[in-house]
Amino acid sequence: xxxxxxxxxxxxxxxxxxxxxxxxxxxxxxxxxxxxxxxxxxxxxxxxxxxxxxxxxxxxxxxxxxxxxxxxxxxxxxxxxxxxxxxxxxxxxxxxxxxxxxxxxxxxxxxxxxxxxxxxxxxxxxxxxxxxxxxxxxxxxxxxxxxxxxxxxxxxxxxxxxxxxxxxxxxxxxxx
Amino acid sequence: xxxxxxxxxxxxxxxxxxxxxxxxxxxxxxxxxxxxxxxxxxxxxxxxxxxxxxxxxxxxxxxxxxxxxxxxxxxxxxxxxxxxxxxxxxxxxxxxxxxxxxxxxxxxxxxxxxxxxxxxxxxxxxxxxxxxxxxxxxxxxxxxxxxxxxxxxxxx
Numbered sequence: 112x113x114x115x116x117x118x119x120x121x122x123x124x125x126x127x128x129x130x131x132x133x134x135x136x137x138x139x140x141x142x143x144x145x146x147x148x149x150x151x152x153x154x155x156x157x158x159x160x161x162x163x164x165x166x167x168x169x170x171x172x173x174x175x176x177x178x179x180x181x182x183x184x185x186x187x188x189x190x191x192x193x194x195x196x197x198x199x200x201x202x203x204x205x206x207x208x209x210x211x212x213x214x215x216x217x218x219x220x221x222x223x224x225x226x227x228x229x230x231x232x233x234x235x236x237x238x239x240x241x242x243x244x245x246x247x248x249x250x251x252x253x254x255x256x257x258x259x260x261x262x263x264x265x266x267x268x269x270x271x272x273x274x275x276x277x278x279x280x281x282x283x284x285x286x287x
Numbered sequence: 288x289x290x291x292x293x294x295x296x297x298x299x300x301x302x303x304x305x306x307x308x309x310x311x312x313x314x315x316x317x318x319x320x321x322x323x324x325x326x327x328x329x330x331x332x333x334x335x336x337x338x339x340x341x342x343x344x345x346x347x348x349x350x351x352x353x354x355x356x357x358x359x360x361x362x363x364x365x366x367x368x369x370x371x372x373x374x375x376x377x378x379x380x381x382x383x384x385x386x387x388x389x390x391x392x393x394x395x396x397x398x399x400x401x402x403x404x405x406x407x408x409x410x411x412x413x414x415x416x417x418x419x420x421x422x423x424x425x426x427x428x429x430x431x432x433x434x435x436x437x438x439x440x441x442x443x
């Protein structure tokens with residue numbers, strides 16, 4: 112995995128590189144490590160069963176999707192980044208978290224050569240959202256932290272308000 | 288940028304934030320840059336309008352308008368790169384400015400203004416130009432954003 116470099120200077124070209132998927136939500140583009148994605152599916156072909164949360168304590172999470180004996184919290188990308196409503200057509204199913212993220216579309220797969228630390232002047236939620244910034248084709252893009260879509264605290268909050276739902280969904284799917 | 292240099296008196300960079308002409312100690316200022324590409328992405332930090340790439344460095348763009356004018360600055364082609372002194376380190380930031388900047392030497396006189404981010408003033412051709420404390424001007428802008436309205440809330 113690419114190590115964050117200081118935002119002061121871009122290091123030279125002898126670094127490890129990282130494959131990323133570039134996706135868009137509204138007018139913004141983001142990069143995310145390809146290694147953190149298990150599947151990329153169209154919302155039309157996702158399959159599985161969608162279960163509505165009894166208590167949607169987080170605005171960005173209203174559903175769970177069950178597929179292949181696993182359940183995932185469905186995180187709205189535009190709600191997560193506090194953007195105006197967009198038209199998600201693609202789902203990123205993450206590998207190391209029970210999270211499926213709704214995004215507008217995948218723009219490209221690319222090779223990230225540098226990961227720059229987010230400048231210290233940024234002090235808000237973006238410090239949770241992003242691993243840092245990168246430069247692809249002379250554009251600066253934020254590199255999303257996959258674990259930032261649903262923090263441990265947020266997941267705990269969902270589980271407390273909807274006890275056993277993720278587990279029940281997985282078990283019922285398994286029994287079918 | 289015109290220069291009136293003197294080794295005996297301190298120097299200030301005079302510039303416009305929107306319609307207001309203000310000054311910063313030259314010690315804070317690194318350079319003036321024109322027409323950099325401004326890259327923006329979602330975040331929740333007040334005053335930051337995006338970042339620019341400058342000589343391989345990521346430089347956040349901080350608008351002083353909300354603190355100094357009470358409103359965001361108009362779009363611009365010019366940015367003053369300044370050195371912020373944060374808690375444990377320093378960081379370069381770009382401030383959008385309108386029109387030309389001047390470098391001038393002069394004595395700062397104490398200000399009678401109520402605005403806490405004004406540390407004094409300079410006299411230039413019978414005009415009084417307020418000298419800013421950069422961090423206090425930023426803090427004033429942040430306070431004006433204390434109750435942000437996010438895009439989704441505004442539309443719902």
